[in-house]
Structure formats: C-alpha cells, structure tokens
Amino acid sequence: MTIAEAIGFSIYEGEFVGIVGANGSGKSTLLRTLAGLQPALSGAIYLNRKPLYRYTAAALASALSLVLTEPVPVRNLTVAEIIALGRQPHTNWIGTLSENDRYAIENAMETTKITALRNKRCYELSDGQLQKAMIARALAQHTGLILLDEPTTHLDLYYKAYILKLLKHIVRETQKTVIFSSHEINMAIQLCDKMMVLAENAVYFDTPCRLIEKGAFNSLFPEDFIYFDGQSGSFKVKT
Known part of the structure; x- marks a missing residue:
C-alpha cells in the first residue's frame, strides 16, 4: 500500500527536521x-550524494545512527554498556574498546547529562532517562546523521520538551543533522529548522513559518475538536 507519493526534499548538514502527521500517515x-530498513517503492535516496542502496551495512552504520521505539533487547545492561554498543562500527573484530572509543562514550554521556547514571541498569531508569541513554548511544556512534522514530513516546510533558530541546542543542553544538518523527507538532513548530507535514492529500516540506503561511497544518486533523491557529502557530482545542 502506498502511504505517500511524490515526496522530494533535501536536508543539509546541521539541520533539525521534524516529520509530522496524523496516525497512519506514514x-x-x-x-x-x-x-535503509525497508526499500522505497520508487525513486532514490541519496546520503552524502551517494545512493543509499550502494552502502554496505558497515558503511551505513558509520554514516547514520537510528533510535527506534522498540524496547531495549537486554534491559540488564548498564547505561555505559548500552552507549558502548554505539561504537561497534568502529571497534575491532572482537569489539575491544580503544581510548578513542572510551572518549566517545564519555563525551556522549556528558552531552546528554547522564554520566551519574553510567552504572545504572536499564530497568532502573525512567522512560526519560532511558531515552537519553539511547540518544547517547547514537551520539557515540559518531555519525553525521541521526534518525529518531517518535523519541518522545511514553514521556511526560516535561521530558517531551527536554528531549526535543536536547536534540536541538546537539544539532547546534555538533552540526549533526537530526531527523525525527513526532506527534508533538506544537513543539516541533517552535524548535525545528524545517518540517515535513504528511497531510491526507499532500506532502509539505519547508520551514515552520512558511508551512504556516501555506496552511499546511490547517487540514491535518478533523476540526470538530481541534483547529490550527495561524496567529499563535499552534493547535488549540475547540471550546
């Protein structure tokens, strides 16, 4: 089944990009x-001007890191051990950590402010702390591109804002490119450099301000309970 078609866009180094849409929009x-986890039905994806299909698994792991919503497979691992998994594309065949690997792990923990949690087991962490550990693992992987699928799922309002602000900070400090999908449209409008809006009959890609001017958010949801207020740039509940 085709979810969306005729999607064309370019994303550059140091951009913070959100993908938003209703449930089932793709x-x-x-x-x-x-x-690269599943093939496109048509067209081509280029990463650093090279077709994605030409990357080996090892080369792709050195070019992009991915944070999914799936639970951690081994919750008995410590935070430091989880983050160390991000160094697998760079270690030798037996996985021995070099001094450079250890530095990358420490730096990732410092950036995400979880150094004090390094010896905690994953099952001991809150959802917000665990998500920070997964972001730290992606940072330790040392790729120019980080992709995150709904990184604020299961988090309270404070941690939703915290995680998105953290990702924006990472983009600004490292010039990495971060692309994430999210239901937090109001926050994404405030924080993103660019957004992709998967609407029912159209796909929009631009800066938040221009998307508002184009009316990209206006028909995203039925207007019986909520509506998009262009002046405030946010969705509001009908009263």
Whole structure:
C-alpha cells in the first residue's frame, strides 16, 4: 500500500527536521525507508550524494545512527554498556574498546547529562532517562546523521520538551543533522529548522513559518475538536 507519493526534499548538514502527521500517515514508514530498513517503492535516496542502496551495512552504520521505539533487547545492561554498543562500527573484530572509543562514550554521556547514571541498569531508569541513554548511544556512534522514530513516546510533558530541546542543542553544538518523527507538532513548530507535514492529500516540506503561511497544518486533523491557529502557530482545542 502506498502511504505517500511524490515526496522530494533535501536536508543539509546541521539541520533539525521534524516529520509530522496524523496516525497512519506514514511517518515511521518514511523514517525507516530513509534509514535503509525497508526499500522505497520508487525513486532514490541519496546520503552524502551517494545512493543509499550502494552502502554496505558497515558503511551505513558509520554514516547514520537510528533510535527506534522498540524496547531495549537486554534491559540488564548498564547505561555505559548500552552507549558502548554505539561504537561497534568502529571497534575491532572482537569489539575491544580503544581510548578513542572510551572518549566517545564519555563525551556522549556528558552531552546528554547522564554520566551519574553510567552504572545504572536499564530497568532502573525512567522512560526519560532511558531515552537519553539511547540518544547517547547514537551520539557515540559518531555519525553525521541521526534518525529518531517518535523519541518522545511514553514521556511526560516535561521530558517531551527536554528531549526535543536536547536534540536541538546537539544539532547546534555538533552540526549533526537530526531527523525525527513526532506527534508533538506544537513543539516541533517552535524548535525545528524545517518540517515535513504528511497531510491526507499532500506532502509539505519547508520551514515552520512558511508551512504556516501555506496552511499546511490547517487540514491535518478533523476540526470538530481541534483547529490550527495561524496567529499563535499552534493547535488549540475547540471550546
């Protein structure tokens, strides 16, 4: 089944990009396609001017990192061990960590402010802390592109804002490119450099301000309960 078609866009180094849309609009499918986990029905995806299909698994792991919504497979691992998994594309065949690997792990923990949690087991963490650990693992992988599928799922309002602000900070400090899918449209409008809106009959890609001017958010949901207020740039509940 085709979720969306005729999608064409370019994303550059140091951009923070959100993919939004209603349930079933194809956000996660698009993200997984961009990550090479499933093939595109047509067209081509280029990463650093090279077709995605030409990347070996090892080369792709050195070019992009991925944070999915699936639970951690081994919750008995410590935070430091989880983050160390991000160094697998760079370690030798037996997985021995070099001094450079250890530095990358420490730096990732410092950036996400979880150094104090390094010896905690994953099952001991809150959802927000665990998500920070997964972002740290992606940072330790040392790729120019980070893809995240709904990184604020299961988080309270504070941690939703915290995680998105953290990702924006990472983009600004490292000039990495971060692309994420999300239901947090109001927050994405405030924080993103660019957004992709998967509407029912159209796909929009532009800066948040221009998307508002184009009316890209106006028909995203039925207007019986909520509506998009162009002046405030946010969705509001009808009263």
